[in-house]
Amino acid sequence: MTDQAQNTTTTAVAATPDGQTPPLQPEAAQPRSRRKRLWSALLFGAVALAGVLIVLYAWQLPPFTSAIESTENAQVKGQVTVISPQLSGYVFEVAVRDFQFVKQGELLVRLDDRIYQQRLEQALAQLATQQAALANNQQQERSAQATIAQRQAGIGDSQAQAQKAAADLRRSQALITDGSIAQRDLDVARAANAQARAAVEQAKAALEIARQDLRSVVVNRQSLKAAVANAEAAVQLARIDLANTRITAPRDGQLGQIGVKLGAWVNSGAQLMALVPDTLWVIANMKETQMADLRVGQPVRFTVDALDHAALTGKVERVSPATGSEFALLQSDNATGNFVKIAQRIPVRISIDPDQRLAERLRPGMSVVVSVNTVDH
Structure with missing residues (x-):
């Protein structure tokens, strides 16, 4: 029993080359080493699993798929209106400055209007001439009617x-039969009778001529009325041209940089400045693979790069009827050459919720990051 107990608490020893025996080690030290290696393996596995989970979460792969569809391909949009003149002329006045806020109807630029003022006077004189001709025609009609009555x-x-x-x-x-009158008197009576009948026919012909003259006066009146209408239209065109020498704001908004200077010659259609109204929205170009659950009315959260990534909210307002490539100037033809499948982009219009403090600082062209909640609707 003593030998067995001693064997359970000690380990066998072997002589070293120099004849000395090593110190004895307890058997409990060996399981402790195995546990340390096991913990190291478990820790490495946990770190590897965490890395895999992080990658799956970052790429939104199963089991971390999300109902939030996001894109960085998005911008703030607005109704940027390019202000251009309809006429050519010298700039007589520039009434605004860069980035100024203007109201609808406010004067922006005025062109030299002297030529257009004289054209209006000329058109008014021509109208007066045509109106006088029409009045004369009406007088001719009354005269023709009197002539008809006379005839x-x-x-x-x-x-x-x-x-x-x-x-x-x-x-x-x-x-003549009883010789009371001479043959000469009978001949005179016959001639007078023939002359009287001819006078009746002549009077009837004169009446027909008077009636035809009346018809000519009436027909000519239509031409004169058309001439008066043409002269009136010329007056209106002259008034429009004169009014167009004053270039005014078509609506409320803020101006961009003023591209015209006092005294410069401008042609019709030249870009003078741009007007940006306060109506803004967001266009997000979503991948076609993100459109399965996207619907109109879903809530949207977007951050603005220019506002230190401040967050604003909105709603999906409308979805484009086609991908952006369908509206491109140069259409692609996938039937030629090698084909590489590329996820197409579909523009989505997003309205901006009102009563947001930072919304007034938005400007068209700002980059935003859009996130659409495809479940909450």
């Missing part, structure tokens, strides 16, 4: 003379 009265007089001549001829024919 009708002449027909009545001619018919009465014709009836008298016919009666004289009948009496002369009755008297």
Whole structure:
């Protein structure tokens, strides 16, 4: 029993080359070393697993898929209006400065209007001439109507003379048989009767001429009315040109840099300045792989780079009817050459929620990072 107990508490020893025996080691030291190696392996495995999980989370891969669809391909947009003149001329006045806030109808630039003022006066004079011609035509109509009445009265007089001549001829024919009158008197009566009938026909022809003159006056009136309308249109065009020498703000907003100087010659359509109203929105170009659950009305959170990544909110307002590549000037043709599949982008318009303090600091063109909650709707 003593030998067995001693064997359980000590380990066998072997002589060293120099004949000395090493110190005895307890058997408990060996499991402690194995536990240390086990803990090291477990720690390494945990670190590796954590790294894998971090990569999966960063790339939003299963099991860390999220309902938030995000993109950095987004910008603030606005209705930037380029202000251009409709006329050519010298700049007579520049009434605004760079980045000035203006109201609708406020004067921006005024061109030299002397030529356009004279053109308006010329158009007014031409209108007066055409109106006088139309009034003269109306007077001609009244005169033609009076002539018709006169010709009708002449027909009545001619018919009465014709009836008298016919009666004289009948009496002369009755008297010639008994020799009461000479043949000469009968010939005179016949000539007077023929002349009276001719006078009736002449009076009728004169009446028809008067009626045709009236018709000509009426027909000519339509031409004169058209000329008056043309002159009135010329006056309106001259007024429009004169008004266009004053270039005003089409709506409320803030101006960009003023690109025109006093005394400069500008052509119609030249860019003078830009006007930016306060109506803004966000366009986010989402990948087509992000559109499966995206719907109109879903809440949006976006951060603005220029505002130290401050966060604002909005809602999905509208989705483009096609990808951005479909609206490109140069269309791609995937049927030619080697094809490489590239995820297309679909523009999504996002309205900005009102009553946000930082919203007034937004400017068109600012870069934003958009995150759409595709579940909350």
